[in-house]
Amino acid sequence: MAELSSTLLYIAFILYLIGTFFFGGSIRDKRGKDEKTNRWARLGIAAAILGFLSQLGYFVTRWIAAGHAPVSNLFEFTTFFGMMLVGAFIIIYFIYKLSALGLFTLPVALLLIAYASMFPTEISPLIPALQSDWLKIHVTTAAAGQAILAISFVAGVLYLTKVVDQSKATKKTFWLEFVMFVLVTTLAFVIVTTVFRAMDYESVFKWIDKNGQEAEMEFHLPALVAPHEGELLTKDRLAGFVELPAILSARKVNTVLWSTFVGLILYGVIRLILRKRISAALQPLVKNLNLDVVDEIGYRSVAIGFPVFTLGALIFAMIWAQIAWTRFWGWDPKEVWALITWLFYAAYLHLRLSRGWHGEKSAWLAVIGFAIIMFNLIFVNLVIAGLHSYA
Amino acid sequence: MNHVKCECGHVNPFGTVLCENCGRALAAEGEGNSEKLHDMRYDGSARRSQTYNKTIVDKVWNFFSSVKVGVWLIVITLIASAIGTIFPQELYIPSNVTPEQFYKDEYGILGQLYYQLGFHRLYGSWWYMTLIASIGISLVICSLDRVIPLYRALKNQGVSRHESFLKRQRLFSESYVDNIEKNVEQVKKNLTARRYRIREENGNILAEKNRFSRWGPYVNHIGLIIFLIGAMLRFFPGMYVDEVLWLREGETKEIPGTNGEYYLKHHQFILETYQKEKEKDVFQEAIDRVGDGSVAKNFQSNVTLYKKQGDSLPGEEPKLKEVKDFSIRVNEPLKFDSYAVYQVNYKLNELNKMTFDLIDKKSGKSFGKVVIDLLNPEKKYDLGNGYAVEIASYLPDFYFDDEGNPATRSRVPNNPAFVFKMIAPDRPKGETSFVAIQQTIEPNENNKYKMKFSGIETKNLTGLVVRKDLTLWVLGVGGAIFMIGLIQGLYWQHRRIWLKADNGKIMLAGHTNKNWFGLKNELDIILRDTEIQKPVDQKQLKE
Ligand code: HEM
Numbered sequence: 024m025a026e027l028s029s030t031l032l033y034i035a036f037i038l039y040l041i042g043t044f045f046f047g048g049s050i051r052d053k054r055g056k057d058e059k060t061n062r063w064a065r066l067g068i069a070a071a072i073l074g075f076l077s078q079l080g081y082f083v084t085r086w087i088a089a090g091h092a093p094v095s096n097l098f099e100f101t102t103f104f105g106m107m108l109v110g111a112f113i114i115i116y117f118i119y120k121l122s123a124l125g126l127f128t129l130p131v132a133l134l135l136i137a138y139a140s141m142f143p144t145e146i147s148p149l150i151p152a153l154q155s156d157w158l159k160i161h162v163t164t165a166a167a168g169q170a171i172l173a174i175s176f177v178a179g180v181l182y183l184t185k186v187v188d189q190s191k192a193t194k195k196t197f198w199l200e201f202v203m204f205v206l207v208t209t210l211a212f213v214i215v216t217t218v219f220r221a222m223d224y225e226s227v228f229k230w231i232d233k234n235g236q237e238a239e240m241e242f243h244l245p246a247l248v249a250p251h252e253g254e255l256l257t258k259d260r261l262a263g264f265v266e267l268p269a270i271l272s273a274r275k276v277n278t279v280l281w282s283t284f285v286g287l288i289l290y291g292v293i294r295l296i297l298r299k300r301i302s303a304a305l306q307p308l309v310k311n312l313n314l315d316v317v318d319e320i321g322y323r324s325v326a327i328g329f330p331v332f333t334l335g336a337l338i339f340a341m342i343w344a345q346i347a348w349t350r351f352w353g354w355d356p357k358e359v360w361a362l363i364t365w366l367f368y369a370a371y372l373h374l375r376l377s378r379g380w381h382g383e384k385s386a387w388l389a390v391i392g393f394a395i396i397m398f399n400l401i402f403v404n405l406v407i408a409g410l411h412s413y414a
Numbered sequence: 415m416n417h418v419k420c421e422c423g424h425v426n427p428f429g430t431v432l433c434e435n436c437g438r439a440l441a442a443e444g445e446g447n448s449e450k451l452h453d454m455r456y457d458g459s460a461r462r463s464q465t466y467n468k469t470i471v472d473k474v475w476n477f478f479s480s481v482k483v484g485v486w487l488i489v490i491t492l493i494a495s496a497i498g499t500i501f502p503q504e505l506y507i508p509s510n511v512t513p514e515q516f517y518k519d520e521y522g523i524l525g526q527l528y529y530q531l532g533f534h535r536l537y538g539s540w541w542y543m544t545l546i547a548s549i550g551i552s553l554v555i556c557s558l559d560r561v562i563p564l565y566r567a568l569k570n571q572g573v574s575r576h577e578s579f580l581k582r583q584r585l586f587s588e589s590y591v592d593n594i595e596k597n598v599e600q601v602k603k604n605l606t607a608r609r610y611r612i613r614e615e616n617g618n619i620l621a622e623k624n625r626f627s628r629w630g631p632y633v634n635h636i637g638l639i640i641f642l643i644g645a646m647l648r649f650f651p652g653m654y655v656d657e658v659l660w661l662r663e664g665e666t667k668e669i670p671g672t673n674g675e676y677y678l679k680h681h682q683f684i685l686e687t688y689q690k691e692k693e694k695d696v697f698q699e700a701i702d703r704v705g706d707g708s709v710a711k712n713f714q715s716n717v718t719l720y721k722k723q724g725d726s727l728p729g730e731e732p733k734l735k736e737v738k739d740f741s742i743r744v745n746e747p748l749k750f751d752s753y754a755v756y757q758v759n760y761k762l763n764e765l766n767k768m769t770f771d772l773i774d775k776k777s778g779k780s781f782g783k784v785v786i787d788l789l790n791p792e793k794k795y796d797l798g799n800g801y802a803v804e805i806a807s808y809l810p811d812f813y814f815d816d817e818g819n820p821a822t823r824s825r826v827p828n829n830p831a832f833v834f835k836m837i838a839p840d841r842p843k844g845e846t847s848f849v850a851i852q853q854t855i856e857p858n859e860n861n862k863y864k865m866k867f868s869g870i871e872t873k874n875l876t877g878l879v880v881r882k883d884l885t886l887w888v889l890g891v892g893g894a895i896f897m898i899g900l901i902q903g904l905y906w907q908h909r910r911i912w913l914k915a916d917n918g919k920i921m922l923a924g925h926t927n928k929n930w931f932g933l934k935n936e937l938d939i940i941l942r943d944t945e946i947q948k949p950v951d952q953k954q955l956k957e
Pocket of ligand 1: 366372376481482483487553556557630631634635638903
């Protein structure tokens with residue numbers, strides 16, 4: 024069962040990839056000007072739906088194998104988030120029939136799933152705090168809410184790709200390009216991790232942690248930085264060029280450094296090939312977009328996602344916290360970041376009430392909103408220690 | 415002064431922008447509106463904040479009713495909240511160091527600054543509370559400022575609208591058709607099929623649906639207010655109990671916070687971990703990675719709950735009546751009355767009893783055993799035949815203080831030490847000896863007798879939290895109302911379609927408070943089988 028489950032996830036991944044190409048084709052295809060009848064677009068949405076079903080199969084089989092909902096660690100949560108993103112896209116696609124949305128959403132889902140797979144993927148038993156029905160209720164709704172909200176990010180990027188003037192370098196071109204760079208860096212992280220994993224790279228350091236205790240730290244990427252008073256125990260491995268203070272986790276910093284370096288190289292290569300900004304290269308793909316519709320997709324996904332997010336990430340979360348942690352609210356970092364996300368989208372909705380915040384400004388806001396969601400998913404999980412168990 | 419009369423004869427409240435009845439523009443609309451479209455957000459009704467700005471009350475009112483101010487408040491709160499997560503809050507730091515020390519040692523200069531600025535207690539700080547309170551005030555004023563005029567405007571809206579009103583709607587079309595009646599009939603049929611409510615007045619039609627969704631924001635704001643009030647209630651005495659209760663196995667104690675009404679007996683504490691051989695195959699890999707037996711599976715306290723019967727005098731043993739047996743686990747608190755008791759902590763193997771033999775040092779002969787209850791040692795243990803042991807001094811958590819004198823850190827027997835006085839028939843005054851774990855000190859080196867350590871008994875402790883929160887239902891009501899309001903306002907849209915027919919011409923205008931795309935698609939259906947022109951969107955976004 025567990026094997027079947029991984030296979031299904033793999034198939035879903037491939038299908039999303041295929042779907043991306045179909046959606047790409049549907050935009051380049053000049054004949055099917057009417058998107059509703061465009062053959063490529065129909066193939067694209069079919070691939071997305073099949074991929075979604077396959078991933079649903081992964082989810083169900085893994086649930087059966089584990090005996091609990093597979094949303095209990097970072098790998099499971101992030102893949103689920105990817106699946107919800109595709110699900111939200113499919114729904115929005117049937118309302119607005121916009122191929123470009125598929126072309127931009129599926130790669131984000133692909134990146135999410137690939138990113139997730141870099142973390143331990145085995146099925147693990149539940150610690151006592153997670154043994155509750157509220158695990159599935161809270162986590163799935165929260166993820167669904169975030170995924171729907173994330174569609175507004177994709178719409179925002181589409182909007183900006185079209186409207187930002189690429190003929191000269193401005194703050195806008197910089198930040199839009201920065202979004203592209205972050206996506207490339209995520210890809211770089213996946214590549215680096217996969218390559219060294221295939222090589223079975225491992226080095227072990229002895230080091231002194233912040234409590235003055237001696238401890239061991241394992242690296243799976245060559246150490247560019249060494250832990251505090253670190254001493255390499257494995258032979259013939261990189262010993263690190265700089266030693267970090269004890270409060271920083273050398274392994275995490277090392278991973279960030281590797282991803283950034285490789286990301287820069289990868290980005291440089293792409294720029295050399297394209298001979299222009301990535302966002303400039305993408306611009307022709309969106310030139311037929313109706314901006315009004317893209318703006319409305321962005322707004323509607325917030326309007327639809329906001330209640331779902333409130334329910335999952337705040338209300339259900341509070342109910343569960345009252346049961347598991349004795350209080351419904353405790354200012355744990357993850358809780359606070361859920362609140363921040365919520366306040367942010369509340370501000371977004373209110374700004375939409377006034378003139379002048381539609382269109383481009385909204386699009387930038389949607390990008391910031393997604394950055395907050397990702398910050399909560401990645402940074403708060405990995406860096407700020409809290410009660411939420413999947414660190 | 416208090417009313418404005420429109421050309422159509424309708425009397426509007428002072429400050430009205432668009433006549434409630436016919437929609438004619440009464441006042442120059444706000445600046446920035448030289449465009450030709452009406453600002454329909456509150457149907458051009460008279461809002462207090464847009465009308466008066468003289469007295470202090472006006473100014474305060476206007477300040478808080480501005481959405482711009484509301485958004486600023488939200489954004490500032492958001493940023494402040496984020497700052498609070500840079501370093502852990504005081505609540506989450508280890509309790510054995512002072513906060514001042516902790517932030518300095520862990521995070522250096524920045525940590526020190528964080529501490530000095532009070533960010534370590536950010537969420538309870540007066541200015542954070544003020545921010546939340548201002549959002550609350552803003553919510554109330556802002557909602558009142560709009561909901562009443564909006565209600566009036568929608569209630570009083572006329573069916574026949576002036577041409578100028580229709581022309582300045584975002585969706586508008588003018589069509590010349592041969593058979594007006596037939597077309598109008600068809601439109602009406604289509605509108606009914608789309609569940610519009612239709613009102614008619616000499617050739618004018620107003621079709622409307624989902625007006626209730628306009629109240630969504632106000633409903634959700636009410637929910638929020640109730641929630642905030644609920645959160646404040648907790649500061650009233652009696653609403654809220656939060657106590658810690660540590661119980662050893664076998665111990666019975668009054669449950670704190672229950673005014674002596676309830677008692678809890680702890681039978682056994684169970685800690686289980688995931689063991690490789692006992693778990694399903696799929697878990698093997700995960701257990702291997704983190705280490706066999708290192709992941710907790712269950713924390714459980716088996717307890718019995720008692721209720722006190724009648725009154726008892728202080729010091730008197732209370733009469734207890736058993737209420738129920740229960741296993742408290744994480745996620746499964748023990749509930750009774752309005753209380754809940756949670757599993758949150760534990761301590762394994764605390765020293766509980768120590769056993770010593772009183773022996774003759776030379777021959778090793780024993781004269782009896784002394785079992786000392788470390789939590790409640792007796793003064794004197796009589797061993798018969800003239801042998802006895804007195805405890806002259808007891809240090810449950812022994813250490814040497816700065817001056818090198820023996821002292822105790824706490825009342826918890828983490829490292830017990832005793833000064834024994836050993837009495838025997840040949841030593842009637844007794845010999846003194848200081849005994850701690852792994853060491854014995856004799857003041858006058860030549861004792862005949864000795865307390866020989868022979869064994870310990872340990873017990874597990876469970877750490878429970880006792881909670882009562884009478885505010886929960888208020889929060890629940892607030893949360894539910896908030897959700898209802900959200901869904902009401904965001905999943906439906908208020909749509910209106912006006913139709914004006916005269917002289918062979920049909921004018922059609924449409925308005926929705928959001929989701930124009932949806933309205934345009936719906937208009938395709940509504941105008942099906944008619945000759946009426948599809949309305950043009952007069953406000954496509956500018957590139
Ligand atoms: C965190 C607190 C708040 C939340 C979660 C919240 C939530 C909402 C939501 C979901 C809407 C509906 C938006 C839409 O339909 O597009 C709304 C509308 C609105 N809110 Fe808030 N709100 C909050 C605070 C405030 C504050 C402080 C103000 C005061 C300035 C305010 C004023 C308004 C107004 C004027 C509307 C529009 C009403 C209408 O369209 O008839 N809100 N609010």
